[in-house]
Amino acid sequence: MEFTSKIKTIEWIENTSRMIDQTQLPHRFTTVDILTCDDMYSAIKNMIVRGAPAIGIAGAHGISLAAIEIAKITNDVNEFLKLLTQKAEYLKSARPTAVNLMWAIDKQMQIATSTLSTVSGIVNAVIKNGKKMELDDIEINKKMGNFGAQIVPKGATILTHCNAGALATVGYGTALGVVRSAYAKDPTIKVFANETRPRQQGARLTTFELTTDGIDTTLITDAMCSYFMKKKMIDLVIVGADRIASNGDTANKIGTYTVAICAKHHNIPFYIAAPLSTIDPNIKSGEEITIEERSCEEVTTINNEKICPEGVKIINPSFDITPNELISGIITEAGILRPNYQTSIAEALSIK
Ligand code: MRU
Numbered sequence: 001m002e003f004t005s006k007i008k009t010i011e012w013i014e015n016t017s018r019m020i021d022q023t024q025l026p027h028r029f030t031t032v033d034i035l036t037c038d039d040m041y042s043a044i045k046n047m048i049v050r051g052a053p054a055i056g057i058a059g060a061h062g063i064s065l066a067a068i069e070i071a072k073i074t075n076d077v078n079e080f081l082k083l084l085t086q087k088a089e090y091l092k093s094a095r096p097t098a099v100n101l102m103w104a105i106d107k108q109m110q111i112a113t114s115t116l117s118t119v120s121g122i123v124n125a126v127i128k129n130g131k132k133m134e135l136d137d138i139e140i141n142k143k144m145g146n147f148g149a150q151i152v153p154k155g156a157t158i159l160t161h162c163n164a165g166a167l168a169t170v171g172y173g174t175a176l177g178v179v180r181s182a183y184a185k186d187p188t189i190k191v192f193a194n195e196t197r198p199r200q201q202g203a204r205l206t207t208f209e210l211t212t213d214g215i216d217t218t219l220i221t222d223a224m225c226s227y228f229m230k231k232k233m234i235d236l237v238i239v240g241a242d243r244i245a246s247n248g249d250t251a252n253k254i255g256t257y258t259v260a261i262c263a264k265h266h267n268i269p270f271y272i273a274a275p276l277s278t279i280d281p282n283i284k285s286g287e288e289i290t291i292e293e294r295s296c297e298e299v300t301t302i303n304n305e306k307i308c309p310e311g312v313k314i315i316n317p318s319f320d321i322t323p324n325e326l327i328s329g330i331i332t333e334a335g336i337l338r339p340n341y342q343t344s345i346a347e348a349l350s351i352k
Contacts, residue, residue, distance in 0.1 A: 007166035007209060009054050010061065012131045015068060017061035019049045022167060026208040037066035037087050044094035044101070047199070051168020052242045052278055053137055056100030060130040062091045063108035067123045080119045084112055096290045097251055097319045099243040099280045104133060134170050140275045141172040143333040148178030148238065148273055151329070151336065154186055156235040159225060159263075161194040162253035163205035164240025164273065174273040175238040176209065178331060183215050190216040192234060196253060197222055198298040198316065222255050229266040237263045238331070241274035248324030248341025249286030250274075254317055260326040272322075273331040281349055286321035294318045 010019040017034040023046070024030050032048055034040050040062035043049050049058045066087035067080075074080050088105050095101060108126050115125040152158065158179060162168075165176030172180060182189050191210055196202035203219055210217040220228065228234050237259055243251040250256075250272050263270040283289065296314035300306055330337040330344075334351065337344040 006212075008171050009051075009167050010049055010057050010134065010170055012061055012064065012127070012134060015065075015127075017058065017065065019043065019058070020167065021048050022050055022205060023048055025167070026204050034061070035065065037062050037069060037091065040065055041091055041094045044091070050201070051163060051165075052098035052100040052240065053141075053169040053174065053275060054167070055095060055098050056104035056277065057130075057134050057137060057170055059091050059094075059101045060104040060108050060133045063088060063105055063112070064123075064127045064130040066091075067112070067126045071119050071123050075119050077119055077122070080122065081113060085109065095292055097242045097292045098278075100275075100277050103277045107133065137170040137275075138172050140333045141169055141174060141177040142181070144174060144273055144275065144331055145172065145177035145181030147333075147336055148271070148331040149181035149185055151236070151269070151271065151331075152178065152182035152186070152189060153235055155188045156182075157190040157192060157233060158182075159192045159194065159228075159234045159237045159259065160206060161202060161222075161237075161239045161256050161259050162196045163201040163209075165206055165209045167205050167209055168240060173209075174240045174275065174331075176206065178238050178271075178273050179210070179215065180213065183213075190218070192218050192220055192225075192228060194225060194255065194259065195219060195221045196255060201253065222258070225259055226262040226266070229262055229268055234263075234266075234268055236269045236271065238271045238273055241272050241278050241330075242319055243283075243289050244272070244274060244279045244330065244345070245283045245285050245289065246279070246281050246342065246345055247285050248327055248330065248337075248339070248345060249289075250322045250324075250327060250330075251286065251289045251291070251319045252322065254320050257320040257322045257326075260322040264326050269328040270322075270326055271329050271331055272327055276332050276334060276348060279345055279349060281345075286323065289319075289321060291320070292318040
């Protein structure tokens with residue numbers, strides 16, 4: 001049986017990028033139509049769309065929107081490409097950690113610069129490629145899901161952190177794609193979802209999409225994971241990734257590193273599920289990954305209510321780095337990569 005998730009996080013429809021507004025979930029299921037590149041920048045920055053692969057597709061659509069806009073200003077190919085390159089750099093700066101954003105924008109710019117045609121020919125080429133990348137994303141997740149399902153024991157309880165689901169991709173999901181594929185074979189599996197302070201992607205999004213699909217899901221706060229691991233209530237951990245260095249060090253939502261340390265201590269396998277586009281071959285280790293710092297308000301307020309005294313010092317890194325020695329395997333569309341990651345990643349990228 002193949003499991004189909006009904007969620008389509010982002011979709012190109014008639015020169016518009018339509019996306020689910022994730023800031024409103026789980027209370028309101030609404031979509032937003034993005035019509036300009038600048039609005040796409042804001043949608044990514046303000047996390048209307050979030051999750052590394054979904055941000056990538058948003059970046060690709062952003063280039064399509066920019067191309068349509070610039071074609072209204074100039075017919076000169078050189079001038080067009082100069083202005084498109086400026087928009088590409090601007091879009092890339094919306095969120096610095098998820099490498100899928102840079103990857104997708106670079107792919108679109110390769111199409112733009114290698115299409116030896118008129119401005120309107122280039123516009124059509126990037127629109128077509130943006131749509132293709134969107135459709136490919138779901139297929140990649142399904143492949144990843146099938147590989148990942150092989151490492152899920154019968155009746156397992158899987159702990160996950162943040163949201164690496166259909167909502168973090170175009171559809172199906174990475175870590176939650178593995179959950180979906182495992183569930184299709186064995187509906188007795190269960191998920192524990194970490195709440196994921198400060199933006200609560202686990203509480204708001206992971207529980208929303210898994211319970212909608214009828215998958216047995218228990219919400220816990222982030223600090224509870226070691227308690228349940230000690231009680232032998234967690235069989236394995238599967239999380240997503242925002243950027244993987246060529247040695248396997250992995251950036252993911254803040255708190256992932258803590259989960260990985262707890263898993264190691266309790267001898268629980270810890271897996272990353274991510275497409276090859278999340279691997280950054282240009283960096284040797286996690287030390288080179290830029291960690292996004294987000295606003296203090298994310299920490300000082302819950303549901304618009306201040307939870308701390310005025311004037312307290314705040315620091316809010318949005319991601320952390322899990323060192324490769326804590327990672328049991330990296331589930332990709334090319335199979336499950338194992339240590340030594342330097343070698344297995346290089347091999348996977350060479351056959352991509
Ligand atoms: O800040 P977010 O919500 O964009 O962070 C998302 C994550 O950290 C996900 O785990 C990661 O992007 C993988 S999504 C398949």
